[in-house]
Amino acid sequence: xxxxxxxIPERVxxxxxxxxxxxxxxxxxxxxxxxxxxxxxxxxxxxxLASALSTAGKPGRRPGDFPATLPPKPAIPxxxxxxxxxxxxxxSQRRFGAGSGHPAPHAASGWFWRSVxxxxxxxxxxGVKRRMVATTSxxxxxxxxx
Amino acid sequence: xxxxxxxxxxxxxxxxxxxxxxxxxxxxxxxTEYEDVAYSPCGIPYVLGREIPDFERLFLAGPENYADxxxxxxxxxxxxxxxxxxxxxxxxxxxxxxxxxxxxTGWNYTLPDVPGxxxxxxxxxxxxxxxxxxxxxxxxVRRAVVLEAGPLGVEMATALVHRGIETHVxxxxxxxxxxxxxxxxxxxxxxxxxxxxxxxxxxxxxxxxEGSGGKLAAVATSDGPIEADICVICTHKEPxxxxxxxxxxxxGSTGALVVDERMRASMDGVYAAGDVVEVPQNLTGVAVQGxxxxxxxxxxxxxxxxxxxxxxxxxPVNIPWGMVGGQVQIGGASFGESLATSLxxxxxxxxxxxxxxARYFPGVQQVRVKLLGEPGSGRLIGGQxxxxxxxxxxxxxxxxxxxxxxxxxxxxxxxxxxxxxxGALYEPLSVAAQNGMAQL
Numbered sequence: 001x002x003x004x005x006x007x008i009p010e011r012v013x014x015x016x017x018x019x020x021x022x023x024x025x026x027x028x029x030x031x032x033x034x035x036x037x038x039x040x041x042x043x044x045x046x047x048x049l050a051s052a053l054s055t056a057g058k059p060g061r062r063p064g065d066f067p068a069t070l071p072p073k074p075a076i077p078x079x080x081x082x083x084x085x086x087x088x089x090x091x092s093q094r095r096f097g098a099g100s101g102h103p104a105p106h107a108a109s110g111w112f113w114r115s116v117x118x119x120x121x122x123x124x125x126x127g128v129k130r131r132m133v134a135t136t137s138x139x140x141x142x143x144x145x146x
Numbered sequence: 147x148x149x150x151x152x153x154x155x156x157x158x159x160x161x162x163x164x165x166x167x168x169x170x171x172x173x174x175x176x177x178t179e180y181e182d183v184a185y186s187p188c189g190i191p192y193v194l195g196r197e198i199p200d201f202e203r204l205f206l207a208g209p210e211n212y213a214d215x216x217x218x219x220x221x222x223x224x225x226x227x228x229x230x231x232x233x234x235x236x237x238x239x240x241x242x243x244x245x246x247x248x249x250x251t252g253w254n255y256t257l258p259d260v261p262g263x264x265x266x267x268x269x270x271x272x273x274x275x276x277x278x279x280x281x282x283x284x285x286x287v288r289r290a291v292v293l294e295a296g297p298l299g300v301e302m303a304t305a306l307v308h309r310g311i312e313t314h315v316x317x318x319x320x321x322x323x324x325x326x327x328x329x330x331x332x333x334x335x336x337x338x339x340x341x342x343x344x345x346x347x348x349x350x351x352x353x354x355x356e357g358s359g360g361k362l363a364a365v366a367t368s369d370g371p372i373e374a375d376i377c378v379i380c381t382h383k384e385p386x387x388x389x390x391x392x393x394x395x396x397x398g399s400t401g402a403l404v405v406d407e408r409m410r411a412s413m414d415g416v417y418a419a420g421d422v423v424e425v426p427q428n429l430t431g432v433a434v435q436g437x438x439x440x441x442x443x444x445x446x447x448x449x450x451x452x453x454x455x456x457x458x459x460x461x462p463v464n465i466p467w468g469m470v471g472g473q474v475q476i477g478g479a480s481f482g483e484s485l486a487t488s489l490x491x492x493x494x495x496x497x498x499x500x501x502x503x504a505r506y507f508p509g510v511q512q513v514r515v516k517l518l519g520e521p522g523s524g525r526l527i528g529g530q531x532x533x534x535x536x537x538x539x540x541x542x543x544x545x546x547x548x549x550x551x552x553x554x555x556x557x558x559x560x561x562x563x564x565x566x567x568x569g570a571l572y573e574p575l576s577v578a579a580q581n582g583m584a585q586l
Contacts, residue, residue: 040208064273
């Protein structure tokens with residue numbers, strides 16, 4: 001919220017907008033200025049900006065311009081975990097969202113996970129589930145700090 | 147001793163720095179395929195949203211600082227192969243020997259496997275120079291879609307509406323931050339985003355990207371097409387394991403590398419850290435991956451120290467998280483109701499609405515707290531906070547309380563700061579715990 005916002009009473013205006021951020025209310029110090037001229041951080045920033053501005057809007061591949069990938073064909077444990085997790089999240093969201101006006105989640109899990117796995121899982125006691133989860137998705141070779 | 151680090155993000159730079167500090171006699175080489183290191187990628191959305199005036203402020207150091215520290219930092223250097231038997235790696239054609247290798251290759255966004263996923267206009271926020279380029283082109287953008295309302299999606303939606311861009315958020319979940327937050331806790335953030343002008347489409351599936359002439363024109367969803375000049379992809383962090391897989395390193399149930407508590411990967415002399423590894427959640431032991439920059443940094447420190455001959459341990463995580471969405475802060479640690487219910491974990495809830503300062507003090511904000519505890523023992527299993535201020539500190543505190551096995555009773559009788567400008571007499575966290583005790 002800006003300190004110019006008309007909703008702010010005059011007597012508390014000084015508490016708003018010190019650093020022009022959206023995180024209203026708490027005042028605070030002004031944001032840090034750029035690193036001093038001649039510093040390595042300033043030089044790195046200026047070099048990067050000059051380079052980026054010279055290439056902005058121009059065609060050509062550059063490092064990190066498409067940092068997205070289709071996941072590698074997952075092994076069975078990962079496929080099972082992903083399918084089960086999604087179905088269980090959908091079931092949970094349907095339960096909690098229904099009473100509060102939220103839409104149902106988009107049904108992205110498959111029929112098996114949604115109609116078979118999730119209902120069966122919900123009937124299993126937590127002690128058994130805990131062992132199932134630890135076996136299928138737990139880490140090995142870690143120990144708790146005493 | 148030759149220590150090679152692959153990756154120049156939070157984990158890689160921390161690993162290289164800590165390795166050199168632990169063993170000053172070691173030769174430490176750190177290779178990154180990108181142009182820059184030592185900047186804050188998490189600050190990029192705030193520059194794009196014009197809350198921070200320029201990108202230069204995000205830089206913390208220059209490459210010279212690493213040379214001064216005795217680290218051979220090689221930018222724009224691609225490690226194309228690693229030979230575990232010869233203990234060498236090939237970086238931009240140079241064959242470098244290593245006695246210890248630290249793999250910090252990070253992550254990529256999961257690319258939606260739908261038609262049109264190669265169109266110009268699909269936009270990613272990750273690398274700072276590409277962020278600078280995006281900043282220039284945003285001036286010509288009228289409509290944008292943000293795909294998935296995770297933490298980055300919410301930050302980017304906030305940034306784009308600040309820029310005056312018509313912004314749509316598309317997410318297949320029922321509410322915002324649904325992987326970690328409960329519906330009632332996310333609600334104030336959604337309201338704030340909507341108030342800023344953001345158009346929210348929850349429970350909506352992505353069907354494809356439509357375009358003409360190779361350029362994005364609309365995002366096809368289960369609720370119909372949404373016209374857009376750009377689509378900011380904020381999907382899940384997919385660990386970048388191409389090189390690690392070629393070495394034969396073991397991959398776990400999240401698709402990330404398996405490491406032990408000393409960040410040792412499944413091969414002698416090889417360590418790994420950051421978004422490329424999976425670590426256990428503290429309460430369940432379940433492997434989790436794709437955490438925050440602070441987790442990556444700490445993991446890198448452990449991996450670097452141990453690679454150089456140290457003996458440090460990394461603890462299972464409780465994953466404190468927090469952020470600003472619209473004009474509301476939200477955060478938490480470990481389990482909320484929705485996540486606990488999905489896993490089938492039994493719990494009781496202690497909730498409270500409180501305030502961040504004395505009620506008569508200017509700037510006082512509401513703070514809503516929800517804690518979850520084990521039935522019977524009352525041992526905490528997680529919690530969430532939403533409000534105007536003081537959220538991050540409570541999330542950090544809760545994560546520490548979880549690590550130490552605290553109960554509702556411990557928090558109900560906790561000491562707290564009471565000082566009108568910074569804290570109310572009744573700490574909302576403590577009141578929530580008292581309410582939780584009543585449910586046991």
